[in-house]
Amino acid sequence: MSPTPNPTIIFVSNPQGVPVPGEDLVYRQDITIDIDNEPLNGGILTKTVALGIDIWVRHRMGYEYKPNTPILGYGIGVVLRSENPKFQVGDHVQAPSYREPFAHYAVLSEATASARVLKNDVGLPWTAYLGVLGLAGETAWVGYKAYAEAKNGETIYVSTGAGTVGSVVCQVAKAEGLRVIASAGSDSKVEFLKEIGVDVAFNYKKQDVGTVLKENGGVDIYWDNVGGKALETVMGCMNKYGRIVICGIASEWNVPPTERHGNKSLVLALAKNLTINGFIITDALAKFGDFNFESEVTRLVEEGKMKVRTETSDKLEDAMKMLVDILLGVNEGKGVIMFS
């Protein structure tokens, strides 16, 4: 068979700030693949079904991607050819995180061993496996179970509560009987927070975080997705024996280490007997396991108790702009590219 077009998003160079589509990242339509004959080396060849747009793509530009190779992310593909008996033609497969090329077709060779077949017996939309049942959902679930030490009746504050991680944390906390305060950066996101049951939802661009938290009696658990100045502010609002879970640094993803906000409130950890845990999901999984993530969260999704917002496009080239939107905080939901 003649070569098939395999449009791909190529990483050119690590930008100083927000990547510029067409410069730092390039959508290349001239790339092709020979579907029938491409060597698999014991791996599999997949046709991409969906790709998730995650903030970590930006971080990985700094240390992982090589110039003029595809961006690697988190996605789902359907198997067209397999040299590994674990995978059958037609299986839906998810590569390990950040091993899925942003392309229409992909050969997974080294990555194959730890790829997983998505059974999806209950027929959830595939987008679920990139959000609530993907890395973001797993991050929220495992991090919460491992570090929040939540007790019924306590108050949790979740920053970037309308993001996938944040909204899963909000809903898990709600299900466990906590009072949930969450913030987001647009009124429509605040509306979504109310829809998923958040008790106190507010737009941090319109209301002062410290004031809202103090008016609501302080915070027992802070799920920190932003870092920086906000983390310092919230430390001033923590109740005694509070727990802080550092999960993300949305406010400082593009700030060099020497320019980051200097937190002057660490002494409060002593005065208030605080516990601060930072984690990246792979490390937390290695230490704690997954707390039955897939089965538990699948059930919650089926029961309608776990919702996230998704923005989709059917054009791979939109991935570049969608990434920029996430970095600027102007996306309205989890970005997903759906392939027809």
Add this chain to the structure above:
Amino acid sequence: MSPTPNPTIIFVSNPQGVPVPGEDLVYRQDITIDIDNEPLNGGILTKTVALGIDIWVRHRMGYEYKPNTPILGYGIGVVLRSENPKFQVGDHVQAPSYREPFAHYAVLSEATASARVLKNDVGLPWTAYLGVLGLAGETAWVGYKAYAEAKNGETIYVSTGAGTVGSVVCQVAKAEGLRVIASAGSDSKVEFLKEIGVDVAFNYKKQDVGTVLKENGGVDIYWDNVGGKALETVMGCMNKYGRIVICGIASEWNVPPTERHGNKSLVLALAKNLTINGFIITDALAKFGDFNFESEVTRLVEEGKMKVRTETSDKLEDAMKMLVDILLGVNEGKGVIMFS
């Protein structure tokens, strides 16, 4: 009986910096007490045996002591009169922390209920009950047991390792099979660290903390007695899954909150999966209990496995200078006033 002289150290005012003896603190010889007739209101009257000089006396100047009342600290007295059946004449008694007046005689009324009688069946020097078996030792023991999550073979770094808290932590860690790195601010303190079995002892004024820690393969546990810039530096030297126990802020005891060092390394908590716990002993005790502190540490002291340095004076007025020395870091051991 005629009034007996009861020399006392009186708190005058909260200084900006290091308290000035004779101004912020005053040694008053003109105070007297009527030992036979002083009303006890259900409490006890004690003759002071020993008083400990603790850095927290300085902190309490800012929020606890009232002007023209005695400094309150941590001490031991022998009962001369008692209206509480829990205490017999001749008992050695320890008031709850920071309830013991810096005076030759004291009436403990409200404080009596939670005062404890020191049995001291094994005949340890009374100074032990102000150091290794006192609040400092308890802080080290309980904090270590509650938060270090130490595993055999790991490396701990203890700042101000030659202080009472630090040296107890060093020796507990050593007894549990850890590799111990500890620093102090004078060569004689470094010698003491070597005497108590510290594997890598260094003078932080002569050697760079970050360099020493990196040369020694990084740190799994950091026992932080100093806070500030040092804490930031050590965060850069932590190994994955490391634990930081924030126990003191020796570097910033006199710095207003807005002037404290801004820690730019909190993102490392995420990258390295760190756990940071701050605590004050009373809060930790309330949450975790005491891990058999008294019996376990008494045994270690008896076995010669737990040593601390002590500097004593038999003059109450020296307490002022000894406190200043601690605040300036020029003391050579735990300060104790012994009464004849």
